[in-house]
Amino acid sequence: xxxVAVTVNGARLATDIEPRESLADFLRERCRLTxxxxxxxQGACGACTVLVDGRVTRSCLRLAIMCDGKSVxxxxxxxxxxxxxxxxxxxxxxxxxxxxxxxxxMLVTARDILLRLPTPDAQAVRHELSGQICRCTGYAxxxxxxxxxxxxxxxxxGG
Amino acid sequence: xxxxAFEYVRPKTVPEAIELLARAGTSVAVIAxxxxxxxxxxxxxxxxxxxxxxxxxxxxKETGETADGLRIGALTTHSDIEDGKLPDLFGGLMQHxxxxxxxxxxxxxxxxxxSVALADPAADWPVCLMALGANVRIATRxxxxxxxxxxxxxxxxxxxxxxxxxxxxxDLKRPQAPLRWGSSKVARKSGxxxxxxxxxxxxxxxxxxxxALAGAGPRACLLPGVAKQVSSGASSDDMLRATVAxxxxxxxxxxxxxxxxxxxxxxxxxxxxxxxx
Numbered sequence: 001x002x003x004v005a006v007t008v009n010g011a012r013l014a015t016d017i018e019p020r021e022s023l024a025d026f027l028r029e030r031c032r033l034t035x036x037x038x039x040x041x042q043g044a045c046g047a048c049t050v051l052v053d054g055r056v057t058r059s060c061l062r063l064a065i066m067c068d069g070k071s072v073x074x075x076x077x078x079x080x081x082x083x084x085x086x087x088x089x090x091x092x093x094x095x096x097x098x099x100x101x102x103x104x105x106m107l108v109t110a111r112d113i114l115l116r117l118p119t120p121d122a123q124a125v126r127h128e129l130s131g132q133i134c135r136c137t138g139y140a141x142x143x144x145x146x147x148x149x150x151x152x153x154x155x156x157x158g159g
Numbered sequence: 160x161x162x163x164a165f166e167y168v169r170p171k172t173v174p175e176a177i178e179l180l181a182r183a184g185t186s187v188a189v190i191a192x193x194x195x196x197x198x199x200x201x202x203x204x205x206x207x208x209x210x211x212x213x214x215x216x217x218x219x220k221e222t223g224e225t226a227d228g229l230r231i232g233a234l235t236t237h238s239d240i241e242d243g244k245l246p247d248l249f250g251g252l253m254q255h256x257x258x259x260x261x262x263x264x265x266x267x268x269x270x271x272x273x274s275v276a277l278a279d280p281a282a283d284w285p286v287c288l289m290a291l292g293a294n295v296r297i298a299t300r301x302x303x304x305x306x307x308x309x310x311x312x313x314x315x316x317x318x319x320x321x322x323x324x325x326x327x328x329x330d331l332k333r334p335q336a337p338l339r340w341g342s343s344k345v346a347r348k349s350g351x352x353x354x355x356x357x358x359x360x361x362x363x364x365x366x367x368x369x370x371a372l373a374g375a376g377p378r379a380c381l382l383p384g385v386a387k388q389v390s391s392g393a394s395s396d397d398m399l400r401a402t403v404a405x406x407x408x409x410x411x412x413x414x415x416x417x418x419x420x421x422x423x424x425x426x427x428x429x430x431x432x433x434x435x436x
Binding site: 002018019020022025041042043046049055056057058060061062063065066109112116127128130131 | 160164190198268
């Protein structure tokens with residue numbers, strides 16, 4: 001066992017872990033933050049996407065021990081986030097989910113897309129979203145929701 | 160699945176890391192970004208006794224312009240390159256290559272050193288660095304040794320790296336005049352490893368053209384015949400196709416007919432891409 005201290009959604013957690021524990025398991029099993037979903041555990045599906053020090057990452061492809069001293073943000077940590085609020089609303093309005101399993105990863109990734117590429121068009125979203133797998137929707141409504149959220153936020157900025 | 164148990168150490172200096180790598184009777188894996196290694200650990204394809212995390216080694220972050228070119232630290236991520244955090248001496252080629260690797264979530268942690276150390280036959284960096292004539296800088300017990308990337312990569316997941324050696328980074332020569340480049344990549348799914356990548360680089364001062372191909376055979380390779388033909392300027396599509404076939408017959412004789420056509424297409428597209436710039 002090795003001790004780590006990780007800040008999760010603003011709260012510091014110090015604990016002993018086994019080196020092989022993934023960040024995803026750390027979040028779900030220790031922090032009981034179950035918005036982060038585990039699909040493939042090999043980096044292919046994107047359901048477990050979270051932020052580490054502000055950068056999107058697959059939490060199944062990070063060891064918790066490698067996050068010692070770092071700040072992690074999961075979907076639960078975006079309650080007051082302006083971009084996430086718009087995305088939530090447009091996902092609802094566009095019916096951008098069915099079973100919802102991929103949605104946490106979709107939302108965290110969509111927020112990152114809108115931060116890097118404000119007001120993206122459908123083609124750009126499609127390309128940027130290609131690492132997130134959804135088995136229900138066929139993607140069309142997810143893409144529509146992200147494009148709409150980007151346009152709304154762009155207008156809000158006077159853009 | 161979950162990884163089998165391993166010991167984890169995060170050394171603070173390169174000599175300390177080399178000492179750990181050389182530990183007798185222990186299977187050791189080096190981890191940097193972990194974007195290829197952790198899936199292998201999760202699937203228990205790799206089951207090392209000891210994981211040496213080189214993420215804290217300052218020597219592997221040494222990046223910037225040198226007297227005769229560019230030094231890139233092994234820990235430089237694909238995102239760093241995509242976002243233009245490196246001086247651009249090669250007309251945007253490296254930025255273009257970086258932005259085509261996997262997905263943003265992977266690019267944020269995957270490193271250029273890790274990509275070359277793994278030496279996947281279809282990886283993006285070995286073929287790009289070969290086309291640019293880069294050297295890899297390796298830390299050994301007795302100091303450092305440079306080696307051209309085209310010699311360093313020996314075969315499928317095989318390099319000249321000894322058990323107790325670590326990639327420090329890469330040195331690239333500054334072009335004498337602005338270079339021209341072209342590239343083409345075919346992958347069955349965006350973000351997946353490619354079936355074929357061709358990169359063509361033409362130095363601005365009339366120096367020799369380099370044509371590099373990944374996805375054919377066990378390692379990325381330079382295509383000498385095609386390079387010569389592209390240099391000559393007057394090469395039709397049919398002539399180029401025939402020369403790609405000749406180079407492939409010599410370098411990757413196992414290539415099947417579909418792959419031969421595929422590689423000919425990516426090389427032709429890369430040449431066209433370069434000539435259109």
